[in-house]
Amino acid sequence: MTIDGGKLDVPVVWHEDCLRHQPAGEVWLGLREDGTEVPERATVILSGLQGAGAPVVATLPHDPAALLAVHDPALIEHLRTIWADWEAGGYPADYGRDRVVPYVFPTRAMLAGLPLRAPAATHGRVGMFCYDTMTLVGPGSWEAIRAAADCARTAAGLIASGQQAAYALCRPPGHHAGRSGYGGSCYLNNAAIAVQVLRTAGVSRVAVLDIDAHHGNGTQSIFYDRPDVFYGSVHVDPGAGWFPHYLGFADERGDGPGLGANQNIPLAPGSGDEAWLDAVARLCEQVRNTGAEAIVLSLGVDAAAADPESPLQVTAGGYRAAGELIGKLGPVAVIQEGGYDLASLGEYVLAALSGLQSGLTARTEVSATE
Ligand SMILES: [Zn+2]
Numbered sequence: 001m002t003i004d005g006g007k008l009d010v011p012v013v014w015h016e017d018c019l020r021h022q023p024a025g026e027v028w029l030g031l032r033e034d035g036t037e038v039p040e041r042a043t044v045i046l047s048g049l050q051g052a053g054a055p056v057v058a059t060l061p062h063d064p065a066a067l068l069a070v071h072d073p074a075l076i077e078h079l080r081t082i083w084a085d086w087e088a089g090g091y092p093a094d095y096g097r098d099r100v101v102p103y104v105f106p107t108r109a110m111l112a113g114l115p116l117r118a119p120a121a122t123h124g125r126v127g128m129f130c131y132d133t134m135t136l137v138g139p140g141s142w143e144a145i146r147a148a149a150d151c152a153r154t155a156a157g158l159i160a161s162g163q164q165a166a167y168a169l170c171r172p173p174g175h176h177a178g179r180s181g182y183g184g185s186c187y188l189n190n191a192a193i194a195v196q197v198l199r200t201a202g203v204s205r206v207a208v209l210d211i212d213a214h215h216g217n218g219t220q221s222i223f224y225d226r227p228d229v230f231y232g233s234v235h236v237d238p239g240a241g242w243f244p245h246y247l248g249f250a251d252e253r254g255d256g257p258g259l260g261a262n263q264n265i266p267l268a269p270g271s272g273d274e275a276w277l278d279a280v281a282r283l284c285e286q287v288r289n290t291g292a293e294a295i296v297l298s299l300g301v302d303a304a305a306a307d308p309e310s311p312l313q314v315t316a317g318g319y320r321a322a323g324e325l326i327g328k329l330g331p332v333a334v335i336q337e338g339g340y341d342l343a344s345l346g347e348y349v350l351a352a353l354s355g356l357q358s359g360l361t362a363r364t365e366v367s368a369t370e
Contacts, residue, residue, distance in 0.1 A: 007053025010165045010334070010353050013154045015059045017147035018042050018171040020140025023185070027101055027133040035134070036308055036340035037185040042171040045336065048346025049167070049353070057158075057166075059150040066153045067146075069196040070189060070222055072180035078129045079187055080142050082122075089122045100137035102127035131183040141172075145187040148172055152190035152335050153197050159294055159333045160201035164360045167299075167334040167353055168194070175216030175298050175337050176244060184214070184244060191298045191335045192222045195229055198294050198333070204228065207292035207329075209283055210235070211322055212300020212337040213310035215248025215264060219298065225258040230290045232283035233298075234276060236310050237266035261290070269311035273318035276303060280322045287329055295329050297356075300337035301348035307341045316348050320355035327359020 019039040026035040050056065067076055082100050091097040105127040106116055119125045148170035155168035168190065175191055176184030195206045208223070210216040210233035223229040238248040254262035263286055265279040287295065301319060303312035326332060334353065339345050 008049060008350065008354055008357060010054055010167050010357055011057045011158060011163070012046070012049050012054045012167050012169055013057050013059060013151045013158070014046060014169045015147035015151055017140075017143045018151070018169065019144070021144030021172050022138050022140060023136040024099055024138060026136060026185070037172060039171070040342055041339065041345060042169055044342050044346045045169060045349050048350050052350055052354070054167075054353075057154065059147065059154045060157060062146060062150050063153065066193050066197060067149055067188060069200070070179065070192040075129055075180050075182065076188070078125075079137070079145055079182070082126065083137055083139055083141060085122045086137075091123065098138070100126055101133055102130045105131065129181050131181050135183050135185055135187070141187070144172060148174065148190050149188050149193050152194040152333075155333045155335070156194035156197035156296070157201070159331045160198055160203065164331050164364070165327070165334065165356055168336060170336045173300070173337040174218070174335065175210060175212060175300070176214070176218045178218040178221045185338075186218060189218045189222060191216070191219050191296050191337075194296045194333045194335055195223070198296070199228065203294045205230070205290060205292045206294050206296060207232065207287040207290055208296045208298060209287065209326055210298035210300075210337075211280060211303070212298055213303040213307065213312050214243055214300070214338065215266075216298055216337070217244045217247040220247065220252065220262060223258065224254055224262060225256045227257045227261055230261045230263075230287060230292060232263040232286055234265045234267060234279035234283060236269055236312055239266065240269050242269070242310070267312065270313060272305075272313040273315055273321075276312065276314050277318055277321055277325075280325055284325050284329055293330060295326060295332045297326055297332050297334045298337045299334050299349065299352055301339035301345060301352065304339065304341055304344055304348050306344050307339065309338065309340050316344070316351040319348050320351040323352040323355025324359040324362075327356040328363045330363070332356060332360070
């Protein structure tokens with residue numbers, strides 16, 4: 001695929017360790033299935049972007065402080081150590097459990113108001129942090145989780161130092177991970193890490209635009225009471241029966257000082273370019289009104305018509321148009337979220353980034369003539 005006006009200039013931040021996470025399936029409705037969050041997702045995207053001439057940039061050295069800025073230390077420690085504990089407990093060798101998966105969850109209904117205690121058993125502990133059965137941990141998972149966070153931090157750093165766009169090829173994705181818990185194939189919230197890097201660098205207002213097909217419940221919850229970070233998302237309606245089921249409704253508008261800084265636009269299953277782009281344009285208008293100085297774009301391309309994980313019907317042209325709208329808003333750190341159709345994944349990400357590039361160019365030309 002070629003792009004208008006030559007090659008793609010957006011730097012692609014990448015770390016090989018993102019390939020080390022091999023969830024080897026997911027447990028969905030009680031059965032282990034193949035799963036779609038596979039390492040090939042990243043290689044397909046990388047080769048698509050390199051083919052368009054995009055420069056590839058290495059990550060900065062790992063900085064634990066960037067993770068701790070938005071996550072509970074206990075979650076990070078769990079993700080760092082759980083595979084070793086699982087192995088030491090004999091779960092793979094003695095019981096044939098080759099991946100970490102929870103089976104009991106300390107929900108509100110279970111605890112009935114009593115305090116949460118840390119369970120003694122490793123297999124009892126996983127449900128304290130992991131809220132579904134689809135988000136497995138294996139031997140290289142932590143290295144990939146950490147590398148994805150480093151990609152996000154590096155891309156945000158490029159924006160903070162004056163770049164107009166940078167793309168973090170994060171795998172695993174992150175927008176379903178909250179401050180203290182993980183699920184939805186996400187472990188740490190790469191977009192939230194990027195936001196906090198920008199804030200710490202002195203960007204006073206940041207907006208997150210989440211155009212993944214699913215609601216980014218983790219990002220929403222991390223910033224729900226903060227007025228300095230706007231979160232806007234267009235996604236398939238959880239009220240029509242879609243993940244994450246419990247969050248992502250239009251009446252979730254933020255809390256306390258953050259009231260009004262959260263906007264969800266749920267769409268009916270089957271929605272295509274017209275409804276989706278109309279929602280993206282409405283979110284862009286809101287971002288403009290917040291006075292955000294930088295954007296973090298949670299770029300999931302699973303709204304693609306051919307994607308196996310969502311019923312939305314957005315075309316590559318739709319993603320290109322969305323990129324163009326968003327590029328006109330200001331500097332953008334792009335964070336890769338979902339997108340699972342290996343045949344079209346590279347084309348869709350390239351379409352979004354080339355749209356972004358032309359939006360940014362249009363914006364720079366306008367401001368140069370003002
Ligand atoms: Zn998604």
